[in-house]
Amino acid sequence: MVFLPHNSIEPRANPAFSRVPILPNIYDLVAFTLLGGAIALVVHGTSDMSGSLALLEKQPISLGIGHLPEYALRTTLRMFAGILISLVFTFVVATFAAKNHRAGQIIVPAMDILQSVPVLGFLTFTVTFFLRLFPGQEIGAECASIFAIFTSQVWNMAFSFYQSLTSIPTDLDEVCRSFKLSGWQRFWRLEAPFAAPGLIWNTMMSMSGGWFFVVASEAITVGNTDIRLPGIGSYLALAIDEKNFSAIAAAVLAMVVIILLYNQLLFRPILAWAEKFKVEQSTSKEKVNSWVYDIIRHTRLIKCLSAPFLWIGQQLMMLRFSSAENQVNPANADTYSKIGDYAWGFCVLSAILWGGWVTFDYLRQALSWQDLWISFSCGLMTLLRVAVLILLASLLWVPVGIWIGLRPSLAQHIQPIAQFLAAFPANVLFPFVVIAIVVTGANPNIWLSPLMILGTQWYILFNVIAGAASFPTDLKEAVAVYQIRSWTWWRRVMLPGIFPYYITGALTATGGSWNASIVAEVASWGNTQLEAYGLGAYIANATTAGDVRRVVLGIVVMAFFVTFFNRILWRPLYAFAERRIRFN
């Protein structure tokens, strides 16, 4: 329970509550078992992280099934460490961006560009850094891995939080100001709860994103550094190297089990608890149910034991870190510092120019214009792939999504499955694709491409399902009454109806596909390695070769492509959808 330091599940005003005997009930037993088990696993998993790198080399990854639970635990812990850091980052950086006008001017575009930088891109630099920070120790490699996971999770969470903070309802803001809540109180009472639903949803999405890059972030190969951290990702990498089908199947099975477990034990309880943060004026029809949440609600002893923590939470709530005196309307506060704005703009511009020059200077020492041209043409090739794949995925998933979305009972069951499929690492399919290409002699430039969209096409499906499911009932009835069918139905009714949702999905899918090109354009199975011509392969090869300059160039080109298309294509389409095709 991250968002509020106290949990107001129990009816606190209920006088009968104080007379309830403090005897544990059956729910306490279950809750204690779950809690105890979780703590034991965390302790066990983290204690292994502190060994030395030499020890790690002595005990290489083994494909024995017996090791899999241990590996699964380690991977899960890394995922959660990544999520935890992402949350801290989100709370600090996104809040800062939203509160400070000038900081926001830098942070928001910076995050926009950073989210287009592929995971491997970060890894190249951070591995060296962390290994030097903890020489000879496994924890250095663990940090690099967790950092890679963090970079695949954090951006959408931070953006969601930032957007919530900038769209706080005016009247709630005025209540906080008229009662003079301190900045600290305001954050926990208004801002964090208001942002919670969006943040939780994005955190779940981020977990899927983390899984997709699990191989890349655990089996780290940068230049001469070759580290395989114990975990499902390394297990999968080894299984692919050794052409071991049954080990791949075991890894996938382990993944399914873990994803199911943390969904049931963590995300669903949080979703059920977070229902109350939704700003809607009536009780919603469909509630999220979670048996874990129900158990926690029914415990007695745990509630009593958590009372001291609630007390600490309440005391924390009364802290006044910043003085709330004289909070004037921010609209007025902004106007008096025009000169400051110009000075600030000048500083930022100089910093950007300087940074650009440093990068250029660094690159030109070893690279020529020829390299820029090569990486750019690689980028164009990948662009073509992304565009064609998004088009194909749309043709497939839009009708399917509409079909599912119009059947609410079905939509409920499909949603979790699609979420799992989004977490499915592309590496798992390598064997099948590589064997198929080798056997049939097909062109890898074409047939490796589908791997790029493997994880991201589901965003289109999610969003189209959501759009079709929220299609207004009265419009559906009108369609039935006027017997609108076939092409007219698609063109005039359904496609415009889901358009805003589709845009959101396609935008996410496009960004994700660019990112995935790094693991998708180079596929290996045993000793066979296939490669497609494209920017993803360019960066992946440069990373393996430890050629830092080409990695930087590749990243710059990729960030350029992604940001450029976001600006000239997706943003305008999104704005158009917001303006024209909305139901209210």
Next chain:
Amino acid sequence: MDNSVLVKNPPLVSVQDVCQSYDNGTSGQITVLDNINMELRRGEIVGLLGRSGSGKSTLLRAIAGLIQPTKGTVTFEGKLISGTSSDVAVVFQNFALFPWLTVLENVEIGLEARGVKPAARRQQALSAIDLIGLDGYESAYPKELSGGMRQRVGLARALVVHPKLLLMDEPFSALDVLTSETLRNDLLDLWSEGRMPIEAILMVTHNIEDAVLMCDHILIFGSNPGHIIGEIHVQLPQPRNRLDPAFREILEEIYSLMTSKTDSTNRLPSEPFVGNGIAIVLPKVSVNELAGLIETIAAPPYNGKADLPPLAASLRLEIDDLFPVGETLQLLRFVEMEKGDIRLTPLGQRFVESELDDRKHLFSQQLSVYVPLAAHIRCILDERPSHKASAQRFRDELQDYMSEEAANDTIKAVTSMARYAEYFAYDEESDLFTLDNPS
């Protein structure tokens, strides 16, 4: 309450020469409040009455310390207000409750901000909840409550911090008639029995009856820019009766003030138009409402002339609905409004008797003469060979005289009238005015 005592006691709040304006980018300032002077004394309930856009909510926020007026001063107990004060609490139109906090936690929030210890806070909150009639709902979440109950939570939250001044921003306007009646009566009972620790109440409303039922003192606001056009003392004893002739008289007086031609709002045709005439702020009114009102006045029992209070009551229209429609009709010379009456002109009579095509013709004729903006757009469309013009261009042009929002509303109003009259057409997709009506 004895009036002679009230006069002697010094004002709790004093507003002097307050102006509020916003920067409008290129073209300078948009004034929302113009030179407001008022006082609020202990023991009084004061109402700020006016329609939306008259700046009354802005004045309330200035008194609450939520905004700093551009010019002039607001003092509370003789001290200049800068920022919010713990002696002032606000009740909001749409309740502004935190959906993730229970009723009890919502009520406690103001105390928590002051660092009151949990036990003391609980006790005070429970007694406020008790006072306001919310017993048994302590652990409910706002979304489980009805609108009336939610506003009670808003009231309890305001009262629990023991403010000297209670500010209410349209507290009943989101509630249905019956609910607001009960809540108003309960509030008045608490007030008259002295059970609330409050010294004065300031209430913003656009409902004339609400104001007359509750207030000792009503300030009537005019629009564009917001200013006080009149002030009424209500000396009827509580509880007040809507059917009381004295009550009806005050209602009549307020309507008469609001339709008075000496009102400086530039919407009235007796006043010269501002600038080149295109800069009249037009309210968002649908053509159906215009035609509907004309027909209602023409029909029995009004037969061409209606008294505004009963008309508003029978149509269930609040002043925010009735006045924009009436004034737009007045601008087009279909009706005359004066001294709280609305009267059909001969032209209005002709409109009622005409068929649809003639109505459109009449409408377009009046539009071309009396709505300079419409004539201006039409003129430009006629001049251009393509007969097309970007609507944005006119919006920008209007923004030299009014706020962006008012400019958008005005363009929408003109578009809606011109479409009905087939005076010119508008294509939303390309945001263009055109002459060709799709057939």
